[in-house]
Amino acid sequence: MARRHPAESRSLRLRQRGRRRAGWGRVAGLLREGPPVGPTRPGFWRSPLRGPWLTSVFGAVLLVGIPVLFVTGLLSYAAYNPDLGGNDKTPARGWLGFYLFAWPTHPYWLYRLTQGIHVTLGIVLIPVLLAKLWSVIPRLFSWPPVKSIAHAIERLSLLLLVGGVLFEFATGVLNIQLDYIFPGSFYPLHFYGAWVFIGAFVVHVAFRIPLMVRILRGSRLREEMRGPAGNSTAGPLDEESLVSPRPAAPTMSRRGALGTVGAGSLLLLAVTAGQSIGGSLRVTAVLAPRGQNPGPGQNGFQVNKTAVGVGIRPRDVGHAWRLVVRGAAGRERILTRADVLALPQHGAALPIACVEGWSTEDQEWSGVRLADLAALVGYEASAPGVFVESAQRSGSFRSTTLRDNQVRDPRGLLALRVNGADLSPDHGYPARIIVPANPGVHNTKWVTRLTFGDST
């Protein structure tokens, strides 16, 4: 316990000398010669568990997890077809959208899977992320703040890394739990933030991976995990100053620390995954923002945004409701609900999969194929994309643009019924969009107008 870090005794000498100095001379002296007081002092951080090994274990988990989060996040963004007019919530995304592609409709559960993974994994990694940050805290306060230009660049990249990761996790969780608190602006924040963060992440990994591999190859895992309480004593002082020069008595073993973090992650998994997997697991999703039990009946599945909640007036969706279908060369048809029901009806078993990560089981929708509606207004041979508008007059998600592959898919419907009953008001009565592998947001409810061939 009495081990004194060289920097510690240096700071002691300095403090004695400092009393004799005054003003700026003293500040300059402190900056030059060693850490003053508080968290910049190496002896301030005293957990004996900190050290390169523990940091490497958490780092290895994040090294696998974060790229999966990044890729599923990019896919989620591509699924919105933001290169179509009206869909882009991220103006001037510029070359960051270089990778965008026509989001497919096969397999129909694709978005349910990618977004379920994105959200569930993000939540499950929170304890690991916090533990990793805790394990490297002494480094964030390392003194002097800047030693050289290279050191300054490294510290700046750490700022982007830590700031970026906290920003991404915070915006993601807030968007899930607080019902879109960033009206229209979550996408740019989370999207630009992801690129800044991943840049810093790649730089960090490039510099750190050799050290991490070396430490983990040392196969201390067995050693750390064995023994009555696992290993809890501080290791030898390391170059990275993670190991405390003045370790306190342990309150927990490293095995216990890993177990606690792992148990935290498993607990979060257990109370989250049910919202995406569904079935009998849905009741376990106590953190699900859309609840575990959406009520009985054919329309008994999760609702995001009720008719009342977005200001749908009864007269907009009652007898006076009309569907306006516009197409080539100014052709237009205006249909009553009876007219739409008189068109050939087709079925499709598809889920609602929301950006928030929750999804429903496949529901049996029935309605008119979007391609058939396109044919009504002059697109008999091959249907183009469509601009969809709803009876909702303000707020987000009241309109969307669908791509031609989504219109042409035989399961791409303007649905009137679900599971054998008329749509309920909250699920979009009289008519809504349902398209395979489409993010929930683009399955517009309370549809009033379809404009084909106006998608760019």
Ligand SMILES: Nc1nc2c(c(=O)[nH]1)N[C@H]1C(S)=C(S)[C@@H](COP(=O)(O)O)O[C@H]1N2
């Ligand atoms: N007009 C309109 N359509 C909308 C929305 C909306 O707010 N307004 N919300 C969308 C979102 S975010 C989702 S996830 C799905 C949810 O469909 P459901 O409530 O039928 O499950 O509807 C989509 N359609």
Ligand SMILES: [Mo]
């Ligand atoms: Mo959604």
